[in-house]
Amino acid sequence: MPVQHTFCRICEAACGLAVEFDNEGSLVTVSPNESHVASKGYACLKGLKAQDFRDSPDRITEPMKRVDGKLVAISWEQALSEIGTQLKQLKASEGGDAIGMYMGNPISMSFLPPVLSHAFIKSFDSHKLYHTGSQDCNNKFVVAERMYGSAQIQPFPDVDNSQFIIAIGSNPVISKMSFISLPHSSKRFKALVARGGRVVWLNPRKTETAKQVGEHFFIRPDTDVFFMLGFLHELIVQQGVDEGRVESQMLGWITIKQAVKDWSPERVEQVTHIAANTLREWVTQYIAADGASIYSSTGVNQGSHGSLAFWLQEVINAVSGNLDKRGGTLVGTGIFDVSKFNRFDPAKPLQKFRLGDIPLVMDTVPAGC
Ligand code: SF4
Numbered sequence: 195m196p197v198q199h200t201f202c203r204i205c206e207a208a209c210g211l212a213v214e215f216d217n218e219g220s221l222v223t224v225s226p227n228e229s230h231v232a233s234k235g236y237a238c239l240k241g242l243k244a245q246d247f248r249d250s251p252d253r254i255t256e257p258m259k260r261v262d263g264k265l266v267a268i269s270w271e272q273a274l275s276e277i278g279t280q281l282k283q284l285k286a287s288e289g290g291d292a293i294g295m296y297m298g299n300p301i302s303m304s305f306l307p308p309v310l311s312h313a314f315i316k317s318f319d320s321h322k323l324y325h326t327g328s329q330d331c332n333n334k335f336v337v338a339e340r341m342y343g344s345a346q347i348q349p350f351p352d353v354d355n356s357q358f359i360i361a362i363g364s365n366p367v368i369s370k371m372s373f374i375s376l377p378h379s380s381k382r383f384k385a386l387v388a389r390g391g392r393v394v395w396l397n398p399r400k401t402e403t404a405k406q407v408g409e410h411f412f413i414r415p416d417t418d419v420f421f422m423l424g425f426l427h428e429l430i431v432q433q434g435v436d437e438g439r440v441e442s443q444m445l446g447w448i449t450i451k452q453a454v455k456d457w458s459p460e461r462v463e464q465v466t467h468i469a470a471n472t473l474r475e476w477v478t479q480y481i482a483a484d485g486a487s488i489y490s491s492t493g494v495n496q497g498s499h500g501s502l503a504f505w506l507q508e509v510i511n512a513v514s515g516n517l518d519k520r521g522g523t524l525v526g527t528g529i530f531d532v533s534k535f536n537r538f539d540p541a542k543p544l545q546k547f548r549l550g551d552i553p554l555v556m557d558t559v560p561a562g563c
Contacts, residue, residue, distance in 0.1 A: 199227055202241030206303040207375035209233040209241050221245050236377030238370070285318050294322035296561065302326055312557065321545060321554065328560035330492050333500035334373065335555050340540070341508055342525075344533035345556050349511065349523035350374040350489070353382050356521045357391045357483035360476060362418055362507075363493020365401040372491050383407045391483075394476065396421070396468075397493060417466040418490065419499035422506035424462030424473055425480075425488070427454040429514060432474075434481035436515030443512075450509060480514065485521015487511050 198213045210230025214222045224244050228235035247253065257273035258265040284292050295315050301307035302325065315323045327335060335345035350373060351359050364371060366379035376382060383393050384407050393408035395401060396418075404410035413421060429435060430451060440447050459470035480486045488507045494500055508517075516522030536556065544553045547563050 195222060199230075201230075201233075202237060202244065203304060204240050204300050205370075205375075206372070207233065207370050207377070208303065209237040209377070211237055211241055211244070213244075221248070232375075233377045236370075281318065290319035291322055293318045293320045294324060294559075295320075296324040297326070297558070299326050321547075321557075321559065323558045324561045324563070325556070325558035326561065327555060327558065328562060329496075331372065331495050332555045332560070333495050333504050336501050337505045337508060339538035339556075341505065342533075343538055344536050345538065346533040346536050347525055348373050349508070349517060349525050351487040352485060352519075352521050352524050353379075353386060356386060356485050356487060358393075358479055358486035359383075359386070359391075360394045360396060360480070360488045362396040362413070362421070362488070362490040363495070363497075364395070364489060364491035365397070365403050367403040367406060368401070369491070371489075374489075379403070380406050392479065411468060411472070414465065414467045416497045416499075418494045418497060419503040419506065420457070420462050420465040421468060421473070422488075422503050422510065423454050423457035424459050424466070425477060426450070426506060426510050426513075427457045427462075428459055428474055428477040429481070429510060430454070432477055432481055434477065435513045439515050440513050447513070450513075483521070485516065485519060486514070487516055487523045489523075 195217065196215045198215065200211050200213060202209045202211055210227030210233045212225050212227045214225070216222050224237075224242050226233065226235045226237040226242070256267045257270060259268045259273070259276075260266075281293060293315070295311055297308065297311050301311070311323060315321075334348060338347050339345045351361075353359065353374075353376060366376055366383070370376055371379060380403065383403070386393055387407060395404040395408055395410045396413045397404065397410065398412060398415045400410050400412075459473040462468070462473065463470045480488075488510055490504060490507055494503050494507075497503065511517050511523050518525060545557070546553050547559050549563060552560060552563060
């Protein structure tokens with residue numbers, strides 16, 4: 195039977211799929227593409243059930259217009275013409291900001307839709323492009339802009355070569371690790387442990403991942419930023435800072451040292467409920483490891499101090515010499531360097547949403563606005 199190779203468009207992982215058709219051209223099965231260079235035969239249920247989306251009786255395949263309270267199908271020509279006319283009128287009478295657009299997850303992970311969405315909204319002189327990032331990861335974009343010069347520069351743990359990973363608020367078996375898209379995550383972490391490495395899951399909940407591999411430690415919800423402060427404090431105490439790298443590649447170290455000086459593991463323990471000696475032991479092992487990292491995800495991103503916590507995490511990985519190091523954290527450039535299109539200019543005044551004085555992130559408005 196003919197097989198067509200494609201990829202799943204639902205999330206950022208873009209898993210490779212093999213779609214089998216019968217001789218009449220009807221879809222028979224969707225399976226993971228074993229030879230896909232990135233996903234290596236992995237795909238989750240959502241991608242593997244793609245035909246159910248396609249064949250669902252609820253699927254909308256043509257534009258629908260509400261007429262006298264009822265939805266009726268209309269042609270694409272009619273839909274585009276009527277919507278275009280109304281948008282033009284709206285801009286003329288109310289100004290461009292009366293027009294908003296929401297960019298959901300699957301199209302955000304695609305290539306052209308984000309580019310065209312920005313262009314579409316700018317063509318009306320509107321600032322109202324809303325984006326899913328504000329639900330669970332804008333903190334990472336904000337920090338990356340200021341630390342690395344672009345929201346698109348997101349270091350990720352080199353899981354296959356690491357000796358020690360502390361992962362906070364993350365559940366890779368279920369999510370596949372956002373911003374990394376790690377196929378077969380359980381297998382990869384088990385391999386890390388099998389070669390003598392260590393993985394610690396810090397989470398207020400014993401996750402599906404923690405039940406399969408590594409060590410799980412509870413942390414009091416929303417106290418991750420204090421854990422990071424304590425970790426950095428102890429990294430300095432145990433002389434785990436790569437002074438040469440800090441001197442040659444980083445700015446602001448004196449300020450950071452000052453900021454963490456009062457956050458001893460004992461003080462942090464009172465807030466996080468992670469024993470001071472446990473934290474100390476992790477820092478010792480983190481320093482001794484030839485390639486280690488702290489990684490955090492949704493549980494931290496959605497916390498009250500998501501940006502601060504993530505910033506501290508990146509500081510720890512950087513000043514310890516683990517940034518851009520085999521087994522530490524790496525930065526992929528992809529087929530082409532997207533960050534070049536998206537440089538952060540600190541001199542440019544931040545655009546803000548008119549209510550609440552809320553700054554935009556990557557020219558997008560938080561969806562909650
Ligand atoms: S992880 Fe699942 S939803 Fe995401 S791209 Fe892969 S198959 Fe699709």
